Each structure stands twice: as C-alpha cells, then as structure tokens.
Amino acid sequence: xxxxxxxxxxxxEKYLEECLKSIICQIDDNENYEIILVxxxxxxxxxxxxxxYAEKDPRIKIYHKPNGGVSSARNLGLEKSTGTLISxxxxxx
Numbered sequence: 001x002x003x004x005x006x007x008x009x010x011x012x013e014k015y016l017e018e019c020l021k022s023i024i025c026q027i028d029d030n031e032n033y034e035i036i037l038v039x040x041x042x043x044x045x046x047x048x049x050x051x052x053y054a055e056k057d058p059r060i061k062i063y064h065k066p067n068g069g070v071s072s073a074r075n076l077g078l079e080k081s082t083g084t085l086i087s088x089x090x091x092x093x
Contacts, residue, residue: 006077041067
C-alpha cells in the first residue's frame with residue numbers, strides 16, 4: 001500500500017530541512033511511500049532545498065504553482081498523490 005505525505009512549501013527555508021529529515025527518519029526504507037513537496041511560489045531558498053532532497057530520493061516529488069495559499073497547495077498535492085493513504089505535514093509546525 002502506497003502512502004503519500006503532502007508538504008506545502010512557501011518561504012519555509014528556516015524549517016524545511018528539519019521537517020524533511022524528520023519525515024524521512026520516521027519512515028522505514030521498505031515502506032512504499034512518496035513525499036510530495038508543493039512549492040507555492042516561494043521567494044526564498046525553499047525550492048533549492050526541495051530540489052536537493054528530490055535529487056537524493058526518487059520518492060520525493062516537487063510540484064510548482066503560483067502563490068495561492070496553503071489550501072491550494074494541499075489541493076494540488078492531493079491531486080498529484082498516488083497513495084491510498086494521505087497525510088499532510090507543514091514545515092513550520
């Protein structure tokens with residue numbers, strides 16, 4: 001069973017790396033999962049951090065959209081997810 005973790009990303013460079021490390025370390029390497037990072041028009045280095053992690057792990061996918069707010073970023077993540085179970089993680093929580 002595939003599960004998806006949707007992470008809306010907007011100007012969270014200060015928290016993003018810690019968030020991604022936390023998600024990755026909680027998931028068993030044998031589990032079937034994907035991490036969907038939705039860049040909501042960030043103007044800081046958030047996208048570069050996303051790209052660095054996506055280059056290391058093919059289960060991390062990045063989608064870009066113009067800024068529309070956290071709800072629209074989550075909705076895009078839902079649309080792009082392929083998992084039967086879906087979770088959300090906000091980098092600044």
